Amino acid sequence: MAKNRVFRLKVRPQGEAKASDFELREEPLELLSKDQILVKVKYLSLDPTNRIWMSDMPQYMPPVEVGDVMRGLGIGMVEESQSPNFKKGDLVSGLLGWQEYSKVEAASLSKLPQWDVPLDAHMGPLGMTGWTAYFGLLNIGQPKPGETVVVSAAAGAVGSIVGQIAKIQGCHVIGLAGSDEKCHWLKEELGFDGVINYKKEHLGKALDRLCPKGIDVYFENVGGEVLDMILPRMNLFGRIPLCGLISSYNAEDKVPGPYQFSQILMKRLKVQGFIVFDFAKDIPAATEQLGQWLKDGRIRYKSTIVKGLEKAPEAMNMLFKGENTGKLFIEL
Template sequence: MTDKKPVQIRMSDYPATGNARDIWRVTHDSLRPVEDGEVLVRLDYISIDPGMRGWITNKRSYMPPVKPGGVMRAFGVGEIVESRATGLAVGDQVTGFTGVQTHGVFKQENLRKVGIPGVPPHTFLSGLGMTGYTGYFGMTDIGQPKEGETVVVSAASGAVGSIAAQIAKLAGARVVGIAGGPDKCSYLIDELGLDAAIDYKKGDISAALNANCPDGIDLYFDNVGGDILSAVLNQMNYQGRIVVCGGISQYGDFASAAGPANFMTVVTHSLSMRGFTMRDYMHRVPEALDWLVPAWKERRIKFREHIVEGIENFPNAFDMIFDGKNHGKLLLKLG
């Protein structure tokens, strides 16, 4: 067993519209004994993701919401410190849905062993983790960018968007990224090598899209929804494709989330529009890793991480991702 008292972040109740600050509770509950087929894990890093807002909303979604009083759902990575499971040994690094806690007892089948020489374990929560897989499958399997096409990616400096944008660039497309603020836009051009960057905070997004996409838009990878989706719809080319990965602009109030007023453009321009989550692709994770790991090692793709330290700072980190204050994949370091 652990020699440190476990710490958990629990959700006390479903939050009021747009406000989750007051629902978090810190507990120090003891761990139950490890049974056959289970392991005790000391968590080192937790992933902070936009999808967390949906997990604490009592509405129909791709997975059940967190129950009041439950440990907040999250992906984590850590080291096994006690094992009664075949194939998982003390010292192994594992990842999975661990929750926001410093230690936990988990069934073997709910974890995946990670460990590649020269690759830090927490990387499997960022570019080599779910966000990397999401960008990979969303762009390669659904978007299918082609050489010479114009591709637009919203939240392009974020964990998912940055991977998707670089994949489109490697496919030979002209890639325009949308991000918030000059620092993030500079990152898109100077570090990721995109062809253009639009700062949505600067004003008329439609005018900026028109200036930067003179031949229209063939493929749009959407992470934000809302007004930006509406602006892009007006400039989509005939038979263009839209990959709907997320809608962070709508996450503050799921019950009142609205589609674009110009949705009929989907009909008039024969557009295809498809949403997805990683639930659709979990059986294909090894395929994503086979591409992402060498691409990262060879610096054909880049990603950055924004690390907040201390489990007690989870509420701040949660707010940060919805305020757009993180630069790269947001992780919570527990140790």
């Protein structure tokens, strides 16, 4: 019988996740039932939210239980199908898990659109992180031409697309990133108007310099001290799509702040949390638009690829250390 290699959650991580929090097991591949598909995983997405799923904090999906296969989004190729809707060789995406082969219900899979683009584009701009940038910025941020848009984790998978869409909307775009190399990429290749290496420069002073008219839209990816620097600099009736709070995902203690919470009232800000799948019905239209921008060269992207399933737990921590540029994923 064919074998699968599978990561199961062994214990809930304390602080940063460690390889020892997982068990990498060899398991037999079970036979398919009606409407099930066997997918050979090719790319496994590593996302900050993986760390949330490993915990038992109240969250937007059930947590991964100890003993379960670690949940993860991925792209793969259909190996075997018991559904009329899929055939061997189809490229698909879905919650495939941290494993070499995934046995899933056909209804949970999507076929990749037949775009003439490299496969990794479906992990970044044409995948979950691209949709997150698109819906969060356009539906919640509602940027208008001439407005100032600031995005944190700007050289990451979501942030790099947010900034480019904001440029397409005619905005003045400022990105925060944790290295000079990332800042250089954002400014020179992606066309951001200004960049701040928040690890090097005083964030408040740099924001005052680069956002002389204040901030109309702040696309929030990190939380913590960054948010406290942004809030007093927001303009009246500014919008904050609250996409993520990566600075606190490994926290064991209560997370303090935001200390500038009162500014939400003073400036009449709209702060709205969202999860990309709130916009599920609009994903095909968003993919179409993002694909067009990609083809037209109006959106560019980078991938950070780590080879080998066994690297998944350590590689996930690259997100928390700022060691990725663009979308981080495992190639199996």
